[in-house]
Amino acid sequence: GQGKNYQLKRANYVIDRYLLPHLHEEGVEDEDVRINKAFYLCRMAEACFELALQRRDSDDKDHYANKRLKVSGDLMTDLFRTALNKLARDVKYQLERANMRNRQLSVNTVVRSDVLTERLEHPIATGNWVGGRSGVSQLVDRTDFMGVLSHLRRLRSPLSRSQPHFEARDLHATQWGRICPSETPEGPNCGLVKNFAQAMELTQNIEDEQGLKRELASMGVEGIPGLESTTRTPADD
Known part of the structure; x- marks a missing residue:
């Protein structure tokens, strides 16, 4: 029931803000971000075709x-x-x-x-x-010192507790050194609520972004030609 101009404006807003939001950067023009998102969608489609043609394994x-x-x-x-x-x-x-x-x-x-x-x-x-x-x-569990450490390093999965999710509840090899293999609650939350290992450190921001790009380039990752250097490409991710 809205006008066509409003519909187009709303569609552009949804595409710029809600579609693949992790590609959105402050200070980058919306047109450049849309080109980035188009390449990203093409890369996703290419991965689906490769999987259907059995040229790659499923993730x-x-x-x-x-x-x-x-x-x-x-x-x-x-x-x-x-x-x-x-x-x-x-x-x-x-x-x-x-x-x-x-x-x-x-x-x-x-x-x-x-x-x-x-x-x-x-x-x-x-x-x-x-x-x-x-x-x-949540309120911090102050039962004892180990309980406080465990609660502060808790990791919650968004999966439903009422479903089996056998593979998500199981131990995965990539959890070694990162996730505690034994600290998990009993009952429906078993395996879905995990805890970081006590000696694990979580690194968030990478200061040397250019160094990371050089490392990726040395591993054979190719960027997308034609994009400005200020934009982030799927290869950079």
């Missing part, structure tokens, strides 16, 4: 190189982004309301601090996170 979804971890910083980023958008919408509403009633603007009435505070405190207190996830934040 192991339980291999830890094929997994993406969301640590506390990523989760807090999602929460803060949602809270900030809510605050921006509320400020816009308060400005429009004050303009309609010809009221004098005041920072205390336009920017309500409780909007941002409540949006941050409520998920942390209840564990109900943005995106419909529950149990994200």
Whole structure:
């Protein structure tokens, strides 16, 4: 029931923001990002054709190189982004309301601090996170020192607890040195809730990005010609 121009604008927004969001970079033009996403989709289709023609083996979804971890910083980023958008919408509403009633603007009435505070405190207190996830934040188990260490290194899988998921619950060879082979709860969460090994260190950001690209090039990874150097290619990922 919307106009064609609105439909096109909305479709472009969805493609730029929600389709393959990990390829989106701040400061990069949307057109360049779309070209990147097109190459990425073509690479996915090529992998499917190669699998159908038996030119490659199927990927192991339980291999830890094929997994993406969301640590506390990523989760807090999602929460803060949602809270900030809510605050921006509320400020816009308060400005429009004050303009309609010809009221004098005041920072205390336009920017309500409780909007941002409540949006941050409520998920942390209840564990109900943005995106419909529950149990994200929990009270630390202070039973003993080892219980605290175990709880702080807990790893939760988004898979349903009511389904078998035999392969996901099993030990995988790539977990060696990273995931504790014995620390897992009994019952329906068995194997789906794991724990990092105590000596494991999680590295997030890579400062020497050019060094990583040189290392990939030495391993035979080829970039996509024709793209600007400011954009990230599927080969770079």
